[in-house]
Amino acid sequence: VPRNRADVSREEKLDEIVEAARDRLVDGGYSALSVADLARQLGLAQAAIYWYFPTKDHLLVAAVDRILKDILERKPRRGTAVTRVLWFAEQLHEFQDLRLTIRERAARAEVVAAFERDVVSLFRVMLANSLSECVGPDQLDDTADAVMALCEGVLLRDISAAHRRRVLKLGVERLLVPAS
Amino acid sequence: VPRNRADVSREEKLDEIVEAARDRLVDGGYSALSVADLARQLGLAQAAIYWYFPTKDHLLVAAVDRILKDILERKPRRGTAVTRVLWFAEQLHEFQDLRLTIRERAARAEVVAAFERDVVSLFRVMLANSLSECVGPDQLDDTADAVMALCEGVLLRDISAAHRRRVLKLGVERLLVPAS
DNA sequence: ACCTGAACACCGTTCAAGT
């Protein structure tokens, strides 16, 4: 006997699913995000999820997008370019596992690939903006790429927050100095 | 009717499995490595694989280890520290997808976590060795970490070989210059 | 429009049983 929740708005139902997916993702990663399990928790049939998301990867994108928006909500305050980059990297640390998930799924699903492109270019723009005041326009692009790579590489490693911060600081300071 | 291949040495049979796993991994990634599928290809029952590898992750480690050893076989030639790092990064590029797989599985399986620690420390030693001739001993550790992060971060991104090389070159050159 | 129940074709892993 399919219960029909025509009374509840589409947005609310969508929100419920994304929120549940988000929770799973945050504390268990991709392997903890199971459509079957999610439906069970929400008291739905597995197939119900597919009414809202044609694919598990679509759900993944929706959930990760929400997580990311939450992180970006806490806006960087003013400061030098170096401190702003450090702050940025620190915010992204908790996002790194999902970053890798996105990277891996992007090879399998076009939705995820498109999402990854959007996120990366958003980050690059934000970073280039931050750096534009202390790097010449001719070197801005490559410098931004190098700083971004440094950040992602540092976040990839499983080291202490203090160690991470030290390496990032050293790296960013040197990268922001004109080549000798 | 279990065929018993007591005539074939254990090593040969092990080798056969690892080789097949390696093939799948190289051109399809982790999701293409299926114990069931592997057994099918080798004409074995699924359970037969488990006589040699207690877990899919054990098989993963064995296969990735072989892939990595093959890459490291092509030994870096002499040159400046910068060119050697560039060469190194280029070699590792094809390994990057598997690097991420290892990173993700490490959170789930201790075998993979141990393997990751070994590989990372091996790389760090090689890199520190290369850098020791142009970086002071007091800054060697952090510089090596920064260079390694830069490499991993650059490899993470899906950009052209030329772009990658340019960013790496700029980054490494600046990182190897004493801070101002 | 929304949801169910049941099926499909997969997984990784375990285990009693055979040689």
Add this chain to the structure above:
DNA sequence: ACCTGAACACCGTTCAAGT
């Protein structure tokens, strides 16, 4: 020591059928 067959408890996805 080595391997099979069959089971277990999962997956993601599809689809006819119901309200």
